[in-house]
Amino acid sequence: MFQSFKNFFHIKIVMNLYSLRNYFTNNGAVWLKLNGSDLENMISKIIDYNRFDLNDKNILDLGCGTGTMLRYAVDNHQCNAFGVDLIRLNIYQAKKKVPSGIFYRGDIIDYLNVLNEKFDLVILYGVIGCFTLPNQRLIIDKILESLNPGGLLWIGANLYEDFDYKFQTYPVPRNFYDDYKKSEQFTFDEVSEVELFGKHKYEPKQTSVMISYQP
Ligand SMILES: C[S@@+](CC[C@H](N)C(=O)[O-])C[C@H]1O[C@@H](n2cnc3c(N)ncnc32)[C@H](O)[C@@H]1O
DSSP states (O other): OHHHHHHHHIIIIIHHHHHHHHHHHOOOOSSTTOOHHHHHHHHHHHHHHTTOOOTTOEEEEETOTTSHHHHHHHHHHOOEEEEEESOHHHHHHHHHHOTTOEEEESOHHHHHHTOOOOEEEEEEESOGGGSOHHHHHHHHHHHHHTEEEEEEEEEEEEOBTTSOOTTOSSOBOTTTTHHHHHOSSEEEEEEEHHHHHOOSOSOTTOEEEEEEEOO
């Protein structure tokens, strides 16, 4: 009960306030300690770390905020951008940043339920923790079904329930990813974000999870 109220407050009030702030300040990040260049740094490190060639590939950002990561990817890697966000003002800004992108204003699960595209990189940064654990699993499974061979799902700002970060509504238990680790079709990797992104702005125990489809 408390968790669902907290989540409602987070998504309906806090996220909308960030969206308004970003409209007036042009900040590209929908979170307290981050700005647009932090997001660009993160997506560029993820692309380099995975040695991705994204030229002409499909990249989907779920909970894309104002489209900062997508703009970086399109400008630097000539890929095809797709973005989803609940907040109308975020999608309005994202369309301005990435005119070639295809955007959906609505819920991530609704979008995944009618999906008929395949993707090479799917970003879930700072959003998975807004969903209950059964829905997190549903979202991950649907995304994995939509990956092209060699495609990658990046779950950023991953937190476990034994951490004490108060902003994450639904952190995951330690065994949450065990099935993905065992799978023969997918390779699983996890890195500390402080180490990967090289800055100390993040919650120090936060990790990035990367699941790649290798049939
Ligand atoms: C913390 S922000 C992160 C945004 C962006 N990925 C970034 O790193 O700046 C979470 C974003 O997810 C969006 N969001 C939250 N729940 C959502 C849902 N159920 N469906 C679609 N978008 C959602 C919010 O509107 C917000 O833009």
